[in-house]
Amino acid sequence: MSVGKAIGLGEEPTMSRVIEITGLHRIYETAAGPTPALRGVSFYVDKAEFVAIMGPSGSGKSTLMNILGCLDRPTLGRYLFAGTDVASLSDNQLADLRATQIGFVFQNFNLLSRATVLRNVMLPLVYTACPHAEREQRARTALRAVGIEEEYFEHKSNEISGGQMQRVAIARALVNNPELILADEPTGNLDSATGEMVLNTFEVLRRQHRTIVLITHNEEVASRADRILYIKDGLLVNEERLRGGGGARVAEPMEAAEPVESDEPAEFADETAAPADETADLAYDFDPADLDDPAETAELAYDFDPAELDDDPTEPADLPDEGSAADGHS
Numbered sequence: 045m046s047v048g049k050a051i052g053l054g055e056e057p058t059m060s061r062v063i064e065i066t067g068l069h070r071i072y073e074t075a076a077g078p079t080p081a082l083r084g085v086s087f088y089v090d091k092a093e094f095v096a097i098m099g100p101s102g103s104g105k106s107t108l109m110n111i112l113g114c115l116d117r118p119t120l121g122r123y124l125f126a127g128t129d130v131a132s133l134s135d136n137q138l139a140d141l142r143a144t145q146i147g148f149v150f151q152n153f154n155l156l157s158r159a160t161v162l163r164n165v166m167l168p169l170v171y172t173a174c175p176h177a178e179r180e181q182r183a184r185t186a187l188r189a190v191g192i193e194e195e196y197f198e199h200k201s202n203e204i205s206g207g208q209m210q211r212v213a214i215a216r217a218l219v220n221n222p223e224l225i226l227a228d229e230p231t232g233n234l235d236s237a238t239g240e241m242v243l244n245t246f247e248v249l250r251r252q253h254r255t256i257v258l259i260t261h262n263e264e265v266a267s268r269a270d271r272i273l274y275i276k277d278g279l280l281v282n283e284e285r286l287r288g289g290g291g292a293r294v295a296e297p298m299e300a301a302e303p304v305e306s307d308e309p310a311e312f313a314d315e316t317a318a319p320a321d322e323t324a325d326l327a328y329d330f331d332p333a334d335l336d337d338p339a340e341t342a343e344l345a346y347d348f349d350p351a352e353l354d355d356d357p358t359e360p361a362d363l364p365d366e367g368s369a370a371d372g373h374s
């Protein structure tokens with residue numbers, strides 16, 4: 045019996061596959077008894093694919109996202125992340141994977157409200173070998189790239205607007221140059237104009253061949269994706285391909301594939317830095333005058349050179365200092 049028969053599955057797994065799930069079930073134990081939220085879901089997402097997930101309220105989308113993000117484990121079924129069976133990882137290893145390879149964007153932003161905007165964006169870097177001085181620089185660059193102005197960097201994250209919060213959350217999701225970006229209703233709490241800014245970010249990320257899985261109720265949002273998966277009653281019921289084919293637009297194996305290609309920043313710059321009005325459209329309404337070099341900034345924000353991370357392997361020693369911000373000891 046193949047309930048929720050694999051959609052697009054059946055090929056041999058390849059190293060370009062970021063996500064491969066097979067027969068995924070998630071049953072919540074509630075006072076009213078077991079609640080099956082996922083009932084045998086199978087699909088894959090290739091490197092560089094932008095996949096949207098749609099479906100009615102209660103169909104299991106967030107449940108699925110929590111599992112894809114390693115925030116929750118399936119009741120049954122297999123989840124391979126970049127070829128690794130997630131079930132074989134310890135909680136610490138999962139936390140490490142979340143911290144270094146997955147960028148999250150949530151409907152309710154999930155920022156640390158008592159920490160500053162800047163600190164929120166720096167946090168993912170605390171768990172990497174990124175040198176301390178560079179963390180702040182990267183966070184600042186990422187914030188500027190999503191249109192957050194300098195004057196807000198030291199604001200507490202509960203002292204900015206909803207649209208700003210989501211852009212801060214996107215900066216936080218990108219600052220670590222993750223393998224996978226997961227977004228659960230990223231425009232759900234935003235007015236249409238602000239939602240459009242957030243959408244344009246995803247458009248930029250798509251053009252950079254980022255791997256993105258995005259949940260949405262909004263057809264306009266979903267139309268930006270390469271592929272739409274439809275989920276209903278805990279099952280995948282349909283798939284629609286909007287662009288691309290096979291999802292394997294990046295040929296090299298995942299281990300070797302770093303997003304920093306020598307021509308990649310140039311492509312990004314071409315798309316965003318040419319006419320001023322187009323720049324504003326793609327990179328929100330931030331004032332290019334705030335930046336010394338918008339193209340360079342965009343490059344830094346989205347295409348960090350991983351080699352820079354190796355500058356000072358002793359840096360993680362100061363991790364507890366960084367962590368104290370999150371502990372809430374003020």
Ligand SMILES: Nc1ncnc2c1ncn2[C@@H]1O[C@H](COP(=O)(O)OP(=O)(O)OP(=O)(O)O)[C@@H](O)[C@H]1O
Nearest residue numbers: 072074079080081100101102103104105106107108
């Ligand atoms: N922690 C939980 N405990 C028990 N049941 C849950 C839990 N989380 C979700 N559910 C149930 O699982 C089902 C799927 O919920 P889920 O949140 O994944 O839906 P969704 O597709 O994200 O919906 P929405 O579009 O409203 O966000 C629902 O029936 C929901 O009530």
Ligand SMILES: [Mg+2]
Nearest residue numbers: 105106107228
């Ligand atoms: Mg949900």
